[in-house]
Amino acid sequence: MRRRYIVAIWLVLGLTLMTILMYNIFGVSKLSNMKTTFGVSKRNNTKTTDCNCIKIRTPDEPTNITSRDTKEEKMSTHKENTDTNKAAEQRHYGEPGYVFVGTKRMNMFPKTVNQSDLDFSNYFSDAEVKKRNLVLLGGVMKCGTGTMKTFLKEHPSIRDAVGLQVFFTYNFGIQWYLKRLPKCKENEWAFTRCTNCFMNTDSLSLINNINELIGKRLKLLFIIRNPVERMISHYTQLKAGNKTLLPPIGHWIKEQISNPNTSGALQKTRYIDYFPVWYRMVGDKNILVLEHEEFVNTPWIAMQRVEKHLGLNPFFNENSFLLRKAGKYYCYKTKGPQMEECSHNPNSKGRIHVDITEKERTILRDYFRPFNERLFKFLNVRYKWE
Ligand SMILES: Nc1ncnc2c1ncn2[C@@H]1O[C@H](COP(=O)(O)OS(=O)(=O)O)[C@@H](OP(=O)(O)O)[C@H]1O
Known part of the structure; x- marks a missing residue:
């Protein structure tokens, strides 16, 4: 008899335990959407x-x-x-x-x-939307976009659209973007960068729609770099984040070149494949292409080009920048308590590139030569990229 009680108790306990377990599993499956x-x-x-x-x-x-x-x-x-x-x-x-x-x-x-946020009119009226001036640094990745952002933010007429960085590659709905564009006075510009937009056709159509909405007040900015150097920089960045899976640079280059249409690295560097469509979108006078070497070595010249492009009052000059002893990069100069200082650490960006043989460089050079030639013709410039 006593034995039966014990068995019954165990059964009840077992059943309770089972129920709890089932409930938990069921609950978890409901939350599997996490x-x-x-x-x-x-x-x-x-x-x-x-x-x-x-x-x-x-x-x-x-x-x-x-x-x-x-x-x-x-x-x-x-x-x-x-x-x-x-x-x-x-x-x-x-x-x-x-x-x-x-x-x-x-x-x-x-x-x-x-x-209620879905209601567009909650944010601003049609007329207000048209007051958004947007300057978008559309790329190219690894060409100095981070530093351009640091410099541009110093300009009194530039307002940083903080929440927008990188997100133009996603379709969150146009309101999402418009909501984050700061209101600008007549001579002010909201600025953001989107380094991956350059070769992303979805970004392009999104940006095009936004441009229409803001009354075509969009100006585009691009920095490009010697393709060979950009590729090495790209690889160096991948290497820094992924130490095990990445093949040595020589193999990686061959891999990219044998898959030219799926290689994101090559696509980003074949500038001429994408510029025509950006130019068509905003028109010649609304797009400015800068070159990395000029930007690194004489940032005041590059920044003055940007000012002119945006119709801003002159703000940057040679004296605005500081090159620290043994430093490779200029920074924007501010007055510290005792002496001139950098507004940011000029060495916060820029990696030491991986070693690459002359033969590997030549493979890249040969690959990009015809694209560069077409680009030079298109932009009517000739950079010393050999
Ligand atoms: N202070 C300063 N002034 C001018 N240029 C600079 C400066 N610091 C970095 N660099 C150059 O910027 C390269 C990194 O480019 P991005 O900022 O576009 O990289 S990223 O796409 O945001 O990862 C970076 O490339 P790598 O040196 O190949 O890393 C540099 O060429």
Whole structure:
């Protein structure tokens, strides 16, 4: 009899334990939308009842979201543009989420978004939108864009559109961008950079739409660099972030050149493939292309070109910059308590490049020569890139 009681007690205990376990598993499966797909926190795809967040789709987001939402896509560690664009298609506001830019996990969603925020008129009137002057540094990655941003921010007529950096590669809906553009007075410019926009056709169409909305007040800025050096810089950056998987530079170059249409590194460096479409989009007078060597060696000349391009009052001159002893790069000069100082660490950007043989350099040089020739003709310049 006593034995039966003990068995019964064990049964009850067992059943309770099983129920708790089942409940937990069920609960977890309900929350499985917290898993990541395409590097996007799926929390943002859940309905109100599941996670207490609102599913928001802005009018200009693609409509095929639901079919994509159901797919369990494996998260890859390395996301180039194609993947990030796919990711953009299923992005929604809601609880904080994140995206992967390359392998970097970045927070991107505003913490709270009210349903009413969907109403465009909550932000600004049509007339106000037209007051946004935007200057976009559209690339190219590894050509000095970070330093250009540091310098430009010093100009009294430039307003940094902080929240926009890099995000033009994603389609969050046009309001998302417009909302983050600071209001500008007549002679002021909101500035942001988007180094990956250069060869991203989705960015291009998004930017084109924004340009239309702001009354074609968009000016574009690009910095380009000797393609061989840009490739080595690109590889050096990859190497710094991915020490094991990357082949030696010689192999990497061969790999890129045998897959020219899928190599993001080559695409970014074949400048002539993308400039015509940018020029067509904004017209010749709204686009300025600078060259890396000039920017590094005589930043005041490059910055004066930018001022002229934007119709700004002269602010930068040779005296605005400081080259520290044994330093490679100029910085913007400020007055410190005792002496002239740099507004930022000029060595915060710029890596020591990996070694590369002359033969490997020649392979790159030969590959890019015809593209460079076409570019020079297009831009009507000739850089010393050999
Ligand atoms: N102070 C200063 N002045 C002018 N130019 C500078 C400066 N610091 C860095 N650099 C150059 O910028 C290169 C990095 O380019 P980006 O800032 O576009 O890189 S990134 O795309 O944001 O990663 C960087 O490339 P690497 O040296 O190949 O790393 C430099 O050529």
